[in-house]
Amino acid sequence: MSRFSVVAFLLCFVFSVASCGFAQTRYEMEPINYSRATPTDKVYQFSQNLKNGTESLEWDNQHGYLKSLLSKLKVPVSSQALVFSKTSLQVSSITPSHPRALYFNDDIYIGWVQNGKVIEISAADSELGATFYTLSQEESKRPIVERETSRCLQCHGSSHTRGKPGHIVRSVFPTDTGLPQYNLGTHLIDVGTEYEKRFGGWYVTGTHGKLRHMGNSWLPKTTKTGMKRFDRDASELDVEKHANLESLDSLFDTSPYLTGHSDLVAQLVLQHQVHMHNVLTAAIFAGRQAAHDAVVMNEVLEREPGFESESTISRYTSAAERVVKALLFCDEVPLVDPVKGSSNFATDFEKQGPFDSKERSLRQLDLKGRLFRYPCSFLIYSDSFRTLPVGVKVRVVKRLNEVLLGEDTSDEFDHLAEADREAIKAILDETLETR
16 A cells, blocks of 8 residues: 555545544543553542452441442532432332432542442543443452443443443433433533523422422323323423422431431532533543544654644644533523522532632632633642643643633623632632642
C-alpha cells in the first residue's frame, strides 16, 4: 500500500468512526480500553484495600453493609434520594412502597434496595469516566467489591450517555407499580431541563413554591377517561397533590431507610453533578483519542512529535468549549420561586469548601433564582478536571480566563453579571491548582 493510501485509510478511520454504530464501543479500543484498563477511582482503591485486608466493612441485619460503606467512602446520609421507578439493576425489588435509595458525594454514587442482593456502586474515574461495581448483600468474613462492565454498560454506555461510560438521571411517567410508561416518553435531566419535566419516578421532599415537577406521583390504575393501563395520558399524572411535600410518611413506610428524606436540593445538585461528570468524561475521551490519533498521523506523515494539526486543535477546542459551558451553567433554567430542602444536605454540602480569604466558596447555594451563588461548578476541583488531557485543559483554562475577565461577553455567558465573574475569578485564583 502506498504512503498516500495509508494516510487516506487512517484519515477515513479516525474521522468516520464516531458517526457509525461502532462508536458506542470505541471506548473498548485504544487509547481507552475501558474494560481491560485498571481503574484509579476511590471505589477501586477501596476494593483493593478490602482484598488485602487493610480495610473492612461492618454488617448490620437491617441494611447489610450500607452504613459501613457510606462511612468508609465518606458519602453523606443527608444526600439520600429515593427513586421508585423500575429503572435500575434490581427492578423487581423496586416499587413506590419500596423505593431505591441513592447516596452520593463528589465522585461516588451508591444505590441500596430493601432486601436487594447487592449494593450498586459507581464512581467517576479520571481516565475511564463512570466505573461500576457491586457489593454482595450477604454477610461475609471478607466482603468483595466487584467491578461491573458489560452488564451496566447496556444502559450506562449507550445513547443515554452519548456512547461514553456515564451516569444517568432520568425522569419517567411511572405507573402505580413503578413501571415506566415509555410510550409517554422520558427525560434525561441536566440543569437545562425545565423543572416541570424533572423527578418523574422520584420522591422529592422540600418546598418549591409555584414550581411544579413530576415527582411524588404515579399514573393511576384507571384513568379518568377509563382508558386501559397501557394507553394512558401524561395529563393523568397529578403534579399538584404532593407538591411542596416535606414528609413522605403519608406515601409509604420510611422507617427502613437511613432517613425519611428525599431532599430536593440534594437532587438538584445531583442533576448538575451527573451532567458535569458526563461532560468531563466526554472531554477526557475526546482529548485522549485526539492525542492518540495525532501520534499515529504524525508518524505516518513524518511530522515532528507533538505537532498539532488543524483537526487536532479543533477536537481539543470543541471538547474544551463544552466543559467551559457546563462549568459556568450556561444552559441553567432559572428558578422562578425559591426552593428549600428538608434535610441537612445543604449545610453538609456547603461546609466542605474550599473557601477563599473572604469565606466564599463555589459550594455556596443560592436557591432563589439559581442553584449556586457563584455559578461555576465545584467539580472544577475534581480529579476528572485536574487530570484532563493537556490539549483540552489548557484551552479550558484559557477560555475560563477570557470569560471571567470580561473579554468574552457573548450571549451564551450573559447570565454572568460582572460581579459574578469577578467573584468566581477571585475564588478560583485562591483555591484552584491548575497545573
